[in-house]
Amino acid sequence: MIFSIYNIKVKHLKQILFFAFGAIFIFSAISKAINIPSFSLVINSYCGLLGIDGLYSYTRLFAITICAFEFLIGIGAFIKPCQRVLIWVYPAVMAFFVYITYINYTDLYGGIESCGCFGELIHFTPASSFYKNIVLLGLSLILLAIHLWQTSIYRKSRYENG
Numbered sequence: 001m002i003f004s005i006y007n008i009k010v011k012h013l014k015q016i017l018f019f020a021f022g023a024i025f026i027f028s029a030i031s032k033a034i035n036i037p038s039f040s041l042v043i044n045s046y047c048g049l050l051g052i053d054g055l056y057s058y059t060r061l062f063a064i065t066i067c068a069f070e071f072l073i074g075i076g077a078f079i080k081p082c083q084r085v086l087i088w089v090y091p092a093v094m095a096f097f098v099y100i101t102y103i104n105y106t107d108l109y110g111g112i113e114s115c116g117c118f119g120e121l122i123h124f125t126p127a128s129s130f131y132k133n134i135v136l137l138g139l140s141l142i143l144l145a146i147h148l149w150q151t152s153i154y155r156k157s158r159y160e161n162g
Contacts, residue, residue, distance in 0.1 A: 010146055017143045021090055022077025024136070029071035031119035032063070039063045042116030049104060049112060087147045090140040098137050101130040 032039045040059040043066070047055050055062075073089055076082035104111040105126040115129035124132065 010150070014143060014146045014150075017139055017146075018077045018083060018086075021086075021136075021140070021143070022074045025070045025074030025077070027074075028118055029067045029069075029074060031121040032070070032116070033067040033119075035120050036060060036063050036067070038120055039067070039116055042112065042114075045112045046100060046104070049107060050100075087144055091137065091144055094133060094137040094140045097133045098130070101126065101133050105130040 037060070040063040043059045043062050044056055047053065047059070073086055073093070076086050101115060104115065107126075111126045113125075114123040115126065117124055117129055117132070
């Protein structure tokens with residue numbers, strides 16, 4: 001009895017986390033897509049920060065691709081079959097964002113003033129952007145852990161019952 005109640009609460013937590021990630025990625029994609037030229041300049045700044053020069057002519061294409069990707073993984077959070085793939089995509093994307101914002105946060109020359117995470121609507125300092133991404137990475141790992149725990153319980157009960 002206690003186990004089934006606990007499993008229901010974990011299931012709700014999983015759906016709440018999917019809803020949160022879906023809302024965050026959709027909002028992020030739309031807010032960046034409002035001003036693609038500005039977001040492409042932010043991408044160009046990150047390329048310069050990482051030492052990847054010469055991609056200026058492709059930054060608009062990168063900006064559109066990133067917006068589309070974020071929108072798709074945001075919408076996918078609300079579609080049950082997509083959640084099985086996104087359970088692995090969210091930690092990978094968040095780990096990449098943590099890496100990028102860490103490079104910006106620890107840059108000796110000041111880095112990029114605003115991360116561009118939510119386009120021109122919300123501005124984050126390098127420190128706040130880094131810590132926001134750390135929290136989101138932690139939440140995505142919790143989501144992954146819940147999924148792995150639930151699938152192991154399912155497999156165990158499936159094989160025990162014959």
